Amino acid sequence: MTSIRLDTLTKKFGAFSAIRTMDLEVHDGEFMALLGPSGCGKSTTMNIIAGMERPTSGRVLFGDRDISNVPMTRRGVGFVFQNYAIFTHMTVRQNLAYGLKARGTAGAETDRRVGAIADFLQLTPFLDQPSAKLSVNILQRIAIGRSAIVEPSIFLLDEPLSNVDAAFRAVMRTELKHLQRQFRQTMVYVTHDQLEAMTMADRIAVMDHGVLQQVGTPLEVYNNPVNIFVARFIGSPGMNLLPATLVELGGRLHADLGKAGLSRALTAPLAAAARGQKSRDVWFGFRPEELSVAADTAGLTLAVTFIERIGSRTIAHFDAGGVAVKGVFENDVALQAGSTAHVVAQEQSVRLFDRATGQAIVGD
Numbered sequence: 001m002t003s004i005r006l007d008t009l010t011k012k013f014g015a016f017s018a019i020r021t022m023d024l025e026v027h028d029g030e031f032m033a034l035l036g037p038s039g040c041g042k043s044t045t046m047n048i049i050a051g052m053e054r055p056t057s058g059r060v061l062f063g064d065r066d067i068s069n070v071p072m073t074r075r076g077v078g079f080v081f082q083n084y085a086i087f088t089h090m091t092v093r094q095n096l097a098y099g100l101k102a103r104g105t106a107g108a109e110t111d112r113r114v115g116a117i118a119d120f121l122q123l124t125p126f127l128d129q130p131s132a133k134l135s136v137n138i139l140q141r142i143a144i145g146r147s148a149i150v151e152p153s154i155f156l157l158d159e160p161l162s163n164v165d166a167a168f169r170a171v172m173r174t175e176l177k178h179l180q181r182q183f184r185q186t187m188v189y190v191t192h193d194q195l196e197a198m199t200m201a202d203r204i205a206v207m208d209h210g211v212l213q214q215v216g217t218p219l220e221v222y223n224n225p226v227n228i229f230v231a232r233f234i235g236s237p238g239m240n241l242l243p244a245t246l247v248e249l250g251g252r253l254h255a256d257l258g259k260a261g262l263s264r265a266l267t268a269p270l271a272a273a274a275r276g277q278k279s280r281d282v283w284f285g286f287r288p289e290e291l292s293v294a295a296d297t298a299g300l301t302l303a304v305t306f307i308e309r310i311g312s313r314t315i316a317h318f319d320a321g322g323v324a325v326k327g328v329f330e331n332d333v334a335l336q337a338g339s340t341a342h343v344v345a346q347e348q349s350v351r352l353f354d355r356a357t358g359q360a361i362v363g364d
């Protein structure tokens, strides 16, 4: 097992900064997801770890060893790309055995390991078939198996499931997690899909525009996003953010949401943190899952614009003075498009962000 450390890493393509001063540690045996929208620098980071790309400045360390100048072929990492790179003229068995043969592994040991990985990835029925005729789903399994079979201590996967169908993606999420648990590899997994990151990773590194925004466990980034980018990006739907002004009423701090009304009093720790801020202008944030319909006319007043049934739950879309708000409810929720609803954001779930900087205002 090996840890990975990125030390003040930067990458420029000409004048364009693809990565701006990034420090990140991936622990031994940890599953780290690099998460962010298209173009945020995930693949560039991954390529630098793999040795396919050189950083403009900064270092890459595996354990205590600075490998910044070690060529890709000598870094000993397994790498699986979005576009499976497998040999279509070979059978599945030959593809799986390829890395072991190249290392001179004995025939019996190769057979044993091919059998084991094929079993694990449910490839056994296809072992002697030519790869060319197989489906995308199977090809991506072969690509994962081919890298995993040499048991690299560092395993890098760049959007490996983006080309496969939704049902198979759900299966593979579980299988990849099992694979990593079994071999205890240090795994870095690039994805733009927050659900993939949330369900698989031990920790998530959220990136935007070449800047690392937050590193934390799935629940940390979900519950306590450090800024409005992370708040919106994590969660499905993301966090609601309403422009608000903080006001004192009867010794308690509330958020004035304009036409939508006044929030309940903020919790004492959040109010204390907010009172320490220079500006009263904030983003009032709450998760769609934390919204409930008020029993009376108390709470926020929102116009219901659309009711979306997603099977297990119902998503209600609201308008709050021109700002879209979403709430996730049980299917029997009594809300109708075109009506006005009174809803409450639970006090404990409220998050505040400085309107000027977008940074979280955090209570103790």
Ligand code: ATP
Pocket (backbone or CB within 6 Å): 013, 018, 036, 037, 038, 039, 040, 041, 042, 043, 044, 045, 192
């Ligand atoms: P995606 O999911 O779309 O691949 P990403 O987060 O992985 O996005 P990168 O591929 O790392 O993003 O690209 C980051 C930025 O750097 C993008 O704006 C991209 O256009 C730019 N970029 C990447 N490689 C090069 C290159 N070789 N030359 C110039 N610009 C590049």
